[in-house]
Amino acid sequence: MGKVTGFLEFDRLEQEYEPVARRVRHYKEFVIGLSADQAKIQGARCMDCGTPFCNHGCPVHNLIPDFNDLVWRGDWRQAIEVLHSTNNFPEFTGRICPAPCEAACTLNINDDPVGIKSIEHAIIDRAWSQGWVKPQPAAARTGKSVAVVGSGPAGLAAAQQLARAGHAVTVFEKNSRIGGLLRYGIPDFKLEKSHIDRRIEQMRAEGVVFRTGVLVGALPAGSKVTNDAVETVAPAQLMAEFDAVLLAGGAELSRDLPVPGRELDGVHFAMEFLPQQNKVLAGDTVEGRISAAGKHVIVIGGGDTGSDCVGTSNRHGAASVTQFELLPMPPEQEDKPLVWPYWPIRLRTSSSHEEGCAREFAIATQAFVAGSRKDKGRVAGLKTVQVQPQGGRLVEVPGTEKEWKADLVLLAMGFTAPAATVLEAFGVERDGRGNARAGTGLRDGYRTNVPKVFAAGDMRRGQSLVVWAIREGRQAARAIDEALMGATTLPA
Numbered sequence: 001m002g003k004v005t006g007f008l009e010f011d012r013l014e015q016e017y018e019p020v021a022r023r024v025r026h027y028k029e030f031v032i033g034l035s036a037d038q039a040k041i042q043g044a045r046c047m048d049c050g051t052p053f054c055n056h057g058c059p060v061h062n063l064i065p066d067f068n069d070l071v072w073r074g075d076w077r078q079a080i081e082v083l084h085s086t087n088n089f090p091e092f093t094g095r096i097c098p099a100p101c102e103a104a105c106t107l108n109i110n111d112d113p114v115g116i117k118s119i120e121h122a123i124i125d126r127a128w129s130q131g132w133v134k135p136q137p138a139a140a141r142t143g144k145s146v147a148v149v150g151s152g153p154a155g156l157a158a159a160q161q162l163a164r165a166g167h168a169v170t171v172f173e174k175n176s177r178i179g180g181l182l183r184y185g186i187p188d189f190k191l192e193k194s195h196i197d198r199r200i201e202q203m204r205a206e207g208v209v210f211r212t213g214v215l216v217g218a219l220p221a222g223s224k225v226t227n228d229a230v231e232t233v234a235p236a237q238l239m240a241e242f243d244a245v246l247l248a249g250g251a252e253l254s255r256d257l258p259v260p261g262r263e264l265d266g267v268h269f270a271m272e273f274l275p276q277q278n279k280v281l282a283g284d285t286v287e288g289r290i291s292a293a294g295k296h297v298i299v300i301g302g303g304d305t306g307s308d309c310v311g312t313s314n315r316h317g318a319a320s321v322t323q324f325e326l327l328p329m330p331p332e333q334e335d336k337p338l339v340w341p342y343w344p345i346r347l348r349t350s351s352s353h354e355e356g357c358a359r360e361f362a363i364a365t366q367a368f369v370a371g372s373r374k375d376k377g378r379v380a381g382l383k384t385v386q387v388q389p390q391g392g393r394l395v396e397v398p399g400t401e402k403e404w405k406a407d408l409v410l411l412a413m414g415f416t417a418p419a420a421t422v423l424e425a426f427g428v429e430r431d432g433r434g435n436a437r438a439g440t441g442l443r444d445g446y447r448t449n450v451p452k453v454f455a456a457g458d459m460r461r462g463q464s465l466v467v468w469a470i471r472e473g474r475q476a477a478r479a480i481d482e483a484l485m486g487a488t489t490l491p492a
């Protein structure tokens with residue numbers, strides 16, 4: 001275990017951020033990772049408690065006390081081996097995971113938790129810089145082939161595991177670049193895209209074939225889902241050509257706000273706005289660019305996606321940024337004895353909020369208001385009312401109606417489901433929420449009702465987190481390997 005008295009001697013160290021005034025002038029990452037000495041001290045705080053709740057709180061079950069101890073002892077080489085044994089892409093989670101492990105840390109009961117995420121970040125960055133992350137091609141080929149539809153973290157994790165098990169893996173991606181929401185949703189200032197590119201090179205060397213710009217099946221008519229496809233492949237063709245198919249297409253349909261004025265120019269889904277910025281930074285040509293420069297921006301939706309819209313709008317040079325959340329403001333501090341080791345509901349202030357944003361809670365949008373005369377097709381404001389919980393519902397509070405000025409409105413209210421057309425084309429049943437129906441059990445996990453078709457990630461579980469997508473991709477790969485070979489040595 002770390003240092004026996006480490007948790008008594010050392011305080012939690014937070015990773016530092018570049019000052020707001022500097023970082024809003026660029027789109028690069030601004031978190032300054034822990035130095036080797038700082039990470040060592042952080043590792044020393046781990047108590048290696050008999051039951052590692054952190055390990056259970058982490059969806060990929062990272063062996064946290066083990067790598068904490070290795071970092072404390074300076075054995076970074078072994079630390080990355082341990083970290084990679086449960087997580088294909090710690091450079092993603094070490095940057096953007098909300099760290100449910102830290103909520104579950106035993107130290108978090110009456111002190112600050114171990115900075116697990118910052119240690120993970122330090123281990124993987126050191127491993128890359130030292131050249132320790134190398135391709136691991138399979139020792140023998142199985143002769144079996146697998147098609148993976150979707151190149152987000154679920155598809156990538158599955159593809160890497162399957163290739164290392166010796167299968168011939170082809171990843172089909174409708175967009176022009178690999179990465180799913182890592183590439184087109186999450187802004188560069190949270191995750192620079194070179195991290196994805198490096199992994200793609202590693203996976204290519206392990207034998208994974210990537211086919212970009214290829215849509216499998218069809219998207220619903222009129223959907224505003226990101227789609228750069230120049231080619232379409234029919235599901236029947238994949239079924240005929242591959243021994244197994246994994247559907248990892250995410251849950252891409254954005255939740256809409258069908259109130260009067262929704263059709264006005266200047267009202268956009270977050271996932272129209274954010275991908276454009278990432279494309280511009282990648283050097284791609286973007287037509288009809290949505291700019292927040294000089295505008296009064298209102299972001300509807302108080303979650304991560306909304307926060308990313310806030311950060312991006314401020315970098316565009318917005319005149320003002322306001323974020324609406326339908327639910328009432330949660331408490332600033334959770335009641336730890338009541339909620340530990342679970343993920344607490346409390347007020348979360350992201351780095352994007354710190355960069356400038358007015359936050360409004362318990363507020364519902366009733367209508368978008370058009371401008372006058374020549375601007376009558378454009379949004380100029382919106383009408384709201386305060387709401388409050390009553391009888392398990394949110395009800396409007398009379399007399400709280402208000403009008404707001406807005407030149408750009410971004411809808412960031414989450415995602416409803418995957419594209420039904422794709423699942424239907426494979427004949428895959430959907431659950432009550434419209435996701436691909438498949439369990440997660442060790443015996444029948446990730447199998448859909450259609451023989452040899454599996455599903456994982458947001459497409460199976462609904463909108464979630466990168467770390468859950470990695471877990472599902474890894475577990476789906478195990479299920480596929482077992483189905484193809486009759487047995488598997490891939491980890492559960």
Ligand SMILES: Cc1cc2nc3c(=O)[nH]c(=O)nc-3n(C[C@H](O)[C@H](O)[C@H](O)COP(=O)(O)OP(=O)(O)OC[C@H]3O[C@@H](n4cnc5c(N)ncnc54)[C@H](O)[C@@H]3O)c2cc1C
Nearest residue numbers: 150152153154174180181216249250457458464465466469
């Ligand atoms: C703006 C935003 C910010 C987020 N921030 C965070 C964060 O900070 N931390 C975190 O943990 N999570 C975050 N998330 C959630 C996280 O990104 C997702 O849960 C995760 O990416 C899901 O992974 P996935 O592989 O299942 O699907 P996705 O990442 O959605 O990838 C699916 C891929 O499949 C492709 N595809 C779909 N259908 C087809 C088809 N028919 N043919 C070919 N290709 C297809 C899509 O183009 C896409 O590339 C964020 C999400 C958004 C939208």
Ligand code: SF4
Nearest residue numbers: 058093097099101117
């Ligand atoms: S992946 Fe997320 S939950 Fe797991 S150890 Fe890393 S930060 Fe914690």
